[in-house]
Amino acid sequence: MSDDSPLVTGPVDALLVLSFGGPEGQDDVIPFLENVTRGRGIPAERLEEVATHYRHLGGRSPINDLNREIIANVRAELARRGRDLPVYFGNRNWTPYLADTLREMTADGVRTAAVFATSAWGGYSGCAQYHEDIARARREVEGAPGLVRLRQFHDHPRFVERFAADLSRALDEARRKARESDSDGAGVGTGGEPRLVFTAHSVPATADATAGPKRLGGHLYSRQVKEAARLVAAAVGVEEYDVVWQSRSGPPSVPWLEPDVVDHVHDLATHRGIRDVVVCPIGFISDHVEVIWDLDTELVAETEDLGVRITRCATPGPSPDFAEMVLQLLDELETGTAVGRLGEVASLGCTRDGSRCAVDCCPAPSRRP
Numbered sequence: 202m203s204d205d206s207p208l209v210t211g212p213v214d215a216l217l218v219l220s221f222g223g224p225e226g227q228d229d230v231i232p233f234l235e236n237v238t239r240g241r242g243i244p245a246e247r248l249e250e251v252a253t254h255y256r257h258l259g260g261r262s263p264i265n266d267l268n269r270e271i272i273a274n275v276r277a278e279l280a281r282r283g284r285d286l287p288v289y290f291g292n293r294n295w296t297p298y299l300a301d302t303l304r305e306m307t308a309d310g311v312r313t314a315a316v317f318a319t320s321a322w323g324g325y326s327g328c329a330q331y332h333e334d335i336a337r338a339r340r341e342v343e344g345a346p347g348l349v350r351l352r353q354f355h356d357h358p359r360f361v362e363r364f365a366a367d368l369s370r371a372l373d374e375a376r377r378k379a380r381e382s383d384s385d386g387a388g389v390g391t392g393g394e395p396r397l398v399f400t401a402h403s404v405p406a407t408a409d410a411t412a413g414p415k416r417l418g419g420h421l422y423s424r425q426v427k428e429a430a431r432l433v434a435a436a437v438g439v440e441e442y443d444v445v446w447q448s449r450s451g452p453p454s455v456p457w458l459e460p461d462v463v464d465h466v467h468d469l470a471t472h473r474g475i476r477d478v479v480v481c482p483i484g485f486i487s488d489h490v491e492v493i494w495d496l497d498t499e500l501v502a503e504t505e506d507l508g509v510r511i512t513r514c515a516t517p518g519p520s521p522d523f524a525e526m527v528l529q530l531l532d533e534l535e536t537g538t539a540v541g542r543l544g545e546v547a548s549l550g551c552t553r554d555g556s557r558c559a560v561d562c563c564p565a566p567s568r569r570p
Contacts, residue, residue, distance in 0.1 A: 209535070209536065210534055212535055213286075213349070214313055215289060215311045216316075217289045217302065217348065218268060218275075218319065219299060220264065220265075220290075221264060221294055222295030222296070223263070223295055225261050229260070229295065230252045233262075234248045235248065236295065237294050238450075254490055263490070265295070269290065270487075271487070271524065274519070275288055275527050277521075277524065278524045291303070293331070303341075304342050307346060314346050315531050315535075316335065317350075317527050319486055322355060323353055323549055324404060324563055325412065327422060328353065328563060329557060335554065337555070347553065351527075351531065352530065353548045355544070355548060356425075356543045357526050361429065361436060362436070363520050363526075364433045364483065367514050368397075371481070371514040378512065379476075396479070397443070397479050398478055399429075399442060399443065399481045401426045401482075401484025402446070402485075403447060403448060403457045403459070404458055405566065408422075411563065412563055414562045424546045428545070429483050430444050430481075432544055433481065444483075445460050445461065447463075448491045463503045466509060475509075476510060478504075478509055479512045479513075479514060480513045481513075482516055486518040488516055492516065497513060534551065
């Protein structure tokens with residue numbers, strides 16, 4: 202299947218929103234992290250360190266509520282269209298688990314459902330692992346419906362336009378802060394402008410190198426992130442910007458995508474004298490823990506002593522535009538309606554029942570026993 206020819210299924214019986222999952226109480230935190238890291242040999246002390254991020258937020262990840270908000274917006278858009286299509290919710294790592302949701306769908310008589318995975322990206326963790334989730338859950342549930350995943354959406358017009366609108370507001374806010382704090386313009390970014398920094402979740406360098414089918418040359422994840430950043434920056438008229446990474450969790454001996462966002466902003470301040478930075482979390486659709494903790498909390502704390510003012514761009518998930526994008530992807534699947542893509546980097550991920558985009562696509566990383 203080429204990236205130019207997504208599957209066309211005809212009408213489906215339901216839409217399933219498939220996501221990562223997150224703890225919803227203090228007692229859930231360590232069991233959730235054990236689910237996420239199972240088979241990776243992560244020591245207990247590292248899990249406890251990460252657990253403090255969730256406990257800082259009351260032991261509750263916002264991700265499930267954010268996904269329920271997306272679902273509510275999708276249902277509202279379906280109602281506006283006059284379509285009665287049930288929308289279900291399943292997770293990889295916490296309740297509602299995908300297999301349990303499939304049991305509910307089976308009992309409801311669903312035969313074919315479209316799957317919207319809450320990741321815009323290619324690569325193993327952002328794409329192929331969701332295919333594995335789908336295949337495994339269908340094996341567990343007798344009579345499970347057929348599941349067809351909607352494609353990746355890193356350069357979808359609604360995705361880019363929503364980020365651009367929010368980024369424009371963030372840039373204006375940063376300029377206002379700079380004017381108020383530095384009446385003579387001193388300390389503002391190069392050319393009197395705040396520095397724009399796009400950030401996305403880091404992954405092991407080897408995982409990025411094998412992201413996508415071999416025919417595309419690998420690095421599909423980082424290429425899509427950089428393409429999305431380019432499109433959003435162009436939409437707001439910014440020519441100079443940076444793409445960095447965050448939230449790495451592996452041992453120091455394993456290379457991950459760099460530079461890290463904290464290190465990068467530190468360097469901007471100490472080596473270039475930049476004090477106003479606008480951070481756009483291009484790799485995230487909603488304000489998950491990686492946004493609230495790693496950017497709003499840790500990044501701000503680590504750079505505050507340098508006099509850096511961080512302005513963070515909003516994420517698009519809560520917006521009606523995002524819900525409209527989901528249903529445009531569904532239109533594409535059901536009718537072949539061409540929505541249009543803004544970029545040139547491949548957009549894959551549309552397969553049936555958990556199959557891979559290609560036999561050599563996004564191999565699973567090796568796991569320590």
